[in-house]
Amino acid sequence: MGIYLDNAATSYPKPNQVAKSIYEFMINNGTSSGRGSYKMAMKSDFLVYETRKLIGELFNFKNPKNVIFTSNITESINLALRGILKEHDHVVTSSLEHNSVWRCLKTLEKEINIKITKVRADEYGYTNPIDVKNSIKENTKLIVFTHASNVLGTIQPIKEIGEIAKENNILFLVDTAQTAGVLDINIKENNIDLLAFTGHKSLFGPMGTGGLIVNCDYDINPLKAGGTGGDSKYEYQPNYYPNKLETGTLNVSGIVGLREAIKFINSENIEKIHKKEKELTSYALKKLKEVKNIKIYGPQNENDIVGVISFNIDNINAEEVAYNLDMRYNIMVRSGLHCSPNAHELIGTKDIGAVRIGIGYFNEFDDIDKLVYALNDIQNS
Missing domain, CATH: 3.90.1150.10 (Aspartate Aminotransferase, domain 1)
Structure with a gap:
């Protein structure tokens, strides 16, 4: 190759068992999750739930229902930013962000006039947490940081930034695209309120998988509305997780592959x-x-x-x-x-x-x- x-x-390449699990699911099951009460659909429900649980445990998070599945980390970040930020809110971010964060922020700046402070790192990509602290304003709603740069590789001081966010009662969103599956990330120790992840990088999963872990009580507005398989008479999106932020048929085959990928990571350590x-x-x-x-x-x-x-x-x-x-x-x-x-x-x-x-x-x-x-x-x- x-x-x-x-x-x-x-x-x-991916671990062989990832592709094998997807194939076996498509051949031997192939049913939707949350859309039926027959045995095969219930098996799909279990596989999805177990994957939520495994992902949560990987980041020391104990509430599987707050592990929200998306199609990739870009959707996860859009879900968080668009679901939280309102007109004139202020956001603090790094000078290393991928366009999945930066374009979304700039679009919201144009659409609803949010304010953005980009904290400058040095030429090696090091960010001083004090600069983050000094960027906070009265209307700062969110701090969003990449965990590691996809250009320089530089690991950011998210534990220190998380402490600053917690001290100031500001939500903290971390983009783990380059670190999930490589670094040991503890969502509680790092005071992370929202953790965005993608399946297809170092988690060894298939493309089309990702998610957002919600470790806070903030009322996040859904990015989409539609069928969830339950509460069908109710005319609005349900207000409980995960259904509140998930709509439409889940990528169950991809999630099954991601489940096997997480199990591989756990077995390797x-x-x-x-x-x-x-x-x-x-x-x-x-x-x-x-x-x-x-x-x-x-x-x-x-x-x-x-x-x-x-x-x-x-x-x-x-x-x-x-x-x-x-x-x-x-x-x-x-x-x-x-x-x-x-x-x-x-x-x-x-x-x-x-x-x-x-x-x-x-x-x-x-x-x-x-x-x-x-x-x-x-x-x-």
Whole structure:
């Protein structure tokens, strides 16, 4: 299959049991959840509930009904932001946000005149929690932060930010797209009110799965309204979780795959997964310095980042590097702005983009060696 180094976008390969569980469900069941009282539908209900429970436990959260399923983390973030923010509310966010957060905030700024403060990080992506605290205003409703940058990999101080949010009675939303399944995330210890996750990255699940964990009593307005399988005579969206924020037929086959993926993480142990990815990241940071004319962005310490490293080669644009890696060496990486122009603005690459490698659990040290060889060979040809 070649060398896959785009795990920051979506993890590949998946554990075999993930695909197998989806296939077996589609062949042997295939029924909707919450839409029937016959045995097969009840089995679907159980599978969905068990997945909610497993996901909650992964983040030290004990209320499965408040684990809301969505189609991806972008929907989860839109659900939270649009369900909470009202006209003239103020939001504090990072200067590293993915467009899943930033575009939604800017759209709400245009639509309902919310106010946004973007807390500037340094060139390595480090955010000072004091700057977050100093950005709070009387009308601050929400603090929303990525847990780790998808461009620089920098892990953000969410525990300290969560404490600041709690002290000031402000809701705290965390985007765990790059960290769920890699870092041990404790929703209570970090004072996280809303945790958005996606299934298709380091949780090893299928695309089309994600969710929002609601760890607060705030009355979140639904993003959509429609059928939930229950209370059908009631003309409005139910006011209890998960039905309040879920509508329409769930992606049960995807959720079944995500269930098996979480079970795989539990069997491997998240500390073991993080340890391997950190070792690979450390090795990559060391070996990439052997590449001629390379500029590596972000922290040069594996303890401060997840397995995301961005770089450029002098006098060769990022797209050309990525194209050559793919066509000549069968090495798959990402180039461009990575849907995160704010982070690229921070490091001065908004006009040129960068090459990004995303290291995953199934990568090996040899993958890095072949990448380094290819990057040098491209420059020699």
